[in-house]
Amino acid sequence: MATEGRSVESTSAPVSRTLESAGFVHIVARADGDALAASGLLARALAEHETPFQVSVDRTVAARTARVRDRTPAADDVTIAIGAIDTDVTRLETADRPATLAALDCVRELGTDPESVLALAGLVAADIEPGAGESEWVLETAQERGLVSRRPGVAVPTADPVDGLAHTTRLHASWSGTPDATRDALSRLGIDLDAPETLTTDDHRAIGSSVALDVVGAEAATAATAETIQRALRPYATPDHTFETVGGYADVLEATARTDPGTGAALALGHDVHEPALAVWREYGRRAHTALETASTSRYNGLFVVEINDGPVEAVARIAAACRSPEPTVLAIGEGRQQSADADSTEAAIVTRGDDPLGVTVEGVARELGDEGDSRAEYDIGHRRGYLRYDSARDNATIIEAVRELR
Template sequence: MSTTGRQSGDGAHDAASSLREAGLVHLAPAATGDAIAATGVLARALDAVDVPFQISVVQTPADAARATEADRTVALGRASPDADRTLGSGRPASVAAFEVARSLDATITESADVATLAATGVVGAGEEPTDPIAEALEEADIERRPGAAVPTADLADGLAHSTLVHAPFSGDPEAARATLTEHDAADPGDDEARRRTASVVALTAVDAADADTRAAMAVEDVLRPYAGGPFETVGGYADVLDAAVREQPGVAIALALGHDAVSEAALSAWRTHAERAHDAVRDATVRRHAGLVVADVDGPASTVARLLRDFRSPEPLALVADGDRAVLAAVPEYDARATLESATASIEHTGDVIGDADRAHLTVSGATETLVAAVREVTADA
């Protein structure tokens, strides 16, 4: 029987006891930064108690159905009725994984590296770390400061390749550098200068010609970061994990497991992903319907859908099709997964829906407009 991610302390203890007895644990995270961070936290705890594990990232329904010889299967960051445990249903997977890891081996979660990794997952899920993760961050001297959440010391490089914001400089480091230099914010050395940088980023994103009013709220995700960790800021680390798992899952997993040698490869994947995403957003022809915008793109559909929803869409839902895959991104008042499941109930030749309330996707056979019409019908009835 699957156990939901909203576990009590007793639930975490029960999960830890079950995993400790396993001969082999299969960790099956969704392709998100939070799920990969949670996988890294739990894998390190399993390693500490000598329980072997295998990891496979779930990006398609076929991945979710992959056969395994494991005694226990743990789904992270996604609903899975077939898993023995599901961590991250209703809250960040990293929070649930941190609790289970602490029950497995408390010394692991006292590590600054593991606490930072868990916080990275929480921030990547769009939430604020709370105790005990927040307490562990404080002990590691990782605190919020003014500025921008980027993973690189080169601010222009970080902003240009951030997928936390879409602005005129996105995807173009030289344009980002020129924007920062124009406002004397290219090399912030103190909090006052970092505040100036944050203002430049926010105003540039919000004042863009194609920006929607929601951009003013969305841009906050890249501002006032937790400073520290292996990638300058926790938010930058989260951005790298989320991008890398969509481009090179093996690199993202190795990074979450603590293999520093893959850091440059992860940054390279992050840059590639960001450039593709921002180019796709910029080139997209967006069709607007009541409650929904639609775009066909040649790029990473999940990230594009999020950026369109947050920075260009005047509607609460953004549906992006990339070949035979469609991704629906929703604002908090809507449920992307439930909407897609309802919409596809009457459509033939569609795959299972994977995702959550924020973003969900499926493989589609046939014209995208058939799915668009079905989603519009569902939202009209809401």
Template structure:
């Protein structure tokens, strides 16, 4: 199996990448499956469409799959690998910044103003704060109506739906709309209110209610074996960046893209490049949320020195691992074992090294994204062997 590498080739300058793409008979975007990469591909695809360059976008499950897709492509096309691999004409994603920023810069070099909100959703999906790493994009989005407000960053205007299915935190009511409605009722908030309701301020949340919801999530989401990690994760969705559309907040948009990039990558890409409305992602996001929170609700992870091991059950292991790391894991590395994949998420920056060792032990093909690492189709899922490989990496 290939070793994972986040820097297979040096990242090109935006001007050089644009020069390669401007006159391309076809641009092939071969993309890893995470929210930042999907957003990045979509920013670039939309820009290329505006200058009449045909575009093909292909999400890939592993680094090996990207290599094969790159090698099998039309030799006349310009191939862009988002999730860098050798052999691509343009390889992006090996830098220590969200790849959405890189494709926004390429779009500008192509003479197209990038979709700032989409690029910023990628930034948030990568776990970064827009003000820290993308101030120019943030200013552009503010000009389009973006503003920070009290509350919690959710993916739908339906408050109960958005809180219950958020994968930014885990609480006792997560994944269950009835339990979420009861929790909101406990702080005096009717589940029928919305984030915003055009022409009906009486059904929209007040600022005081938004602050109460943020307090509820901050308390309920840190009742775990990892309260400090959970608090850090929740902090990223408190006082969210409010959007005029297509979803209420940047944080919610990132949640939708990150989740569907894993469970329905074709839909995620089709929406983000403009072919499908955002509501086409919501059912997959809800189903993934219910499965993930269900797997973690009564989890009793096997705990080793430095590693906590979870049963992913019917959920996607990479999403389970990422949420366990952010909200629950008493150890810095969370490992989630599923039927056809193993997810790994670390609070340190060592995921590429760890998943390389994990892939060697498990016998599958691996990939590393900004939020998690994964080994697909493993032939060995013996827990002790996997943990030993990680600890020795």
């Protein structure tokens, strides 16, 4: 099994020099919004340089590794991995730095102007506030070009606030996942919800205030919920983009990366897949919120466990960590074999609010759940999160104990 440091880690300059001389580039990406945005940034730069490329998105380290090993490259082919991989290829990002930042450095080294809105969405998907730290120049560039502007309201991808709020996975309230309940919650504001194009600044402000009260005032809300809603309020609007806000774009990237990577890759490349991507995002959000509302939960020292019947475990773990968990680490476990394309497997996800890397934990848990030869014990590692797919014969107590021991 791979660790976060086993694959070759490269700085942006060597990656850019490698790409300059490539005859063909295969980008193999982790299935999350950060990696998807990074792959889109690289691919767009390659297109400008007229370098042929292919983008592949896979859920686990083993799947990415197999994809690379099964391919017979030409002499001038280059493979770039975005995410952990267990073979000797160039890896774009390091364990402690988002892939989007590394991709931005690489694109600039290639002399190409990166797509600012995609870059900002990738940073949000990586839990980086637009303009924070190294990303300051990206936000400033987008603002100078009139691509983004801050306004009141909530970060959702659609102009329709009911649609956006009902399906977003950036927050959770009693009405989340259900458009009718969301409409009922907003109807008291006296806003014409059927004409989103007429919404004023005051309307957006009223919606933001109402949502904040519902999210923070929920019975199961935790101390972390206040921080979560602050990140979702006063979004960066994108007046000339297909999605309404940067945060909403990030939410769609996350959803498509997890459940429909083909559409996600096309979206990151700039193809016209706006409506299919929104359809994926709506279903992803609906299932995640429904699963969380009907979940069985348990609490341990430092760990909050969420057991669900059906739903995207990564989204459930992320929402729980942001809005429902009294502990810093969340483990979401899927019940039932329908959780995975493998009929004999089930899924789990780990999300932490802390900055400690999860790589060692996730790899260790995977070892506990299956030996080296068991293809059904696979995993992946992302920023503050991990993913596991393992033999469904393993009971939940086994994975809970393994996570507790290794955290």
